[in-house]
Amino acid sequence: MENKITDKELASFVRVGQKIADMNGYIPPEAWKGVYMPTVPTVPIEPAVCRPIHGIPHVLLEDRHDDFYNGYCFAGSYQRWPENPDDTIKRVFETQIGGLTLEQATFLRRFTLRPGDECSMKPGTTWDVPNLQVSSLYFCLAKGTPRRGKFYPMHDLPDYTLNHHRLFADHLRAYLLRREWMVLHDGIRLDGVARASQGRWFCTSDTFIPSNSWEVSTIYGETYGEEFRTLDAALEFTRKQHTHWIIFDDNGQFVTSNAD
Structure with a gap:
């Protein structure tokens, strides 16, 4: 039998909802788990605290x-009403991490993740998220010693790191590779000419890059290159090639190339 809500139940629900709306963004845990998470997409803000240690990019994780x-992850929080992302990041630094002074928070990209969808990094597994999430990833630099968590190399995370945070770490690394390329080669000129499928990395030869910008949508799929589940696999593939190959992410952003 189809579940139906009576007018009386709906009126009661609205009254309670209005009370919650007056609580300045606080939602009781029972209401959060029982009503909001199963029905409304949430917006996690993921301020990844990054720093070089002995020349190697590290990111702050907590267990x-x-x-x-259940596992290692970045500090983060759902964006609450009436916060903007900067407010949420400030709250995370104050209430979750502690001991750090934020110097920079650069927005990188958004990820839409649903429980039950296949994890792009590990065949046969699903994303370990409890609900539909539209996550915003930020690359953060900060001074000080965190009161919680520990820094780990981005390329060598603990075994029990949440799989969607492994994906985030790959995109932090991709951001650093892009910055390195921009400095060494005076910018990037190939954004948008190819892209990977969601959550993956696409490698293509520069011989497939068209001169006509209207042809860019054809640079996609196995015909024109190779697609990989992790950034490490894509980097390893391009290193082995004897011609000029390029890595793109699933937003069509140029990541790096094996060219000098």
Whole structure:
């Protein structure tokens, strides 16, 4: 039998919802888990705290075990009403991390993740998210010593790191590779000419790059290159090639190339 809500139940629900709306963004855990998470997409803000240690890019992780997550992850929080992302990042630094002074928070990109969808990094597994999430990833630099968490190399995360945070770490690394290329080669001129499928990395030879910008949509798929589940696999592939190959992400952004 189809579930139906009576007018009385709906009116009661609206009254409670209005009370919650007056609580300045605080939602009782029971309401959050029972009503909002199963029905409304959430917006996690993921301020990844990054720093070079002995010349190697590291990211701050904490070992989390609760009703929602079980493993190593970035500090982060759902964006609350009436916060903007900067407010949420500030709250995360103050209430979750502690001991750090934020110097820079650069927005990188958004990810749409659903429970039950296949994890692009590990065949046969699904994303370890508790609900539909539209996550915003930020590359953050900060001074000080965190009161919680520990820095780990981005390319060598702990075994029990949440799989969607492994994906985030790959995109942090891609951001750094892009910056390095821009400095060494006076910019990037190939954004948008190719792209990977969602959550993956696409490698293509420069011989497939068209001169006509209206042809860019054809540079996609196995005909024109190779697609990989992880950034490491894509980097390893391009290193082995004897001609000029390029890596693109699933937004069509140029990441790096094996060219000098």
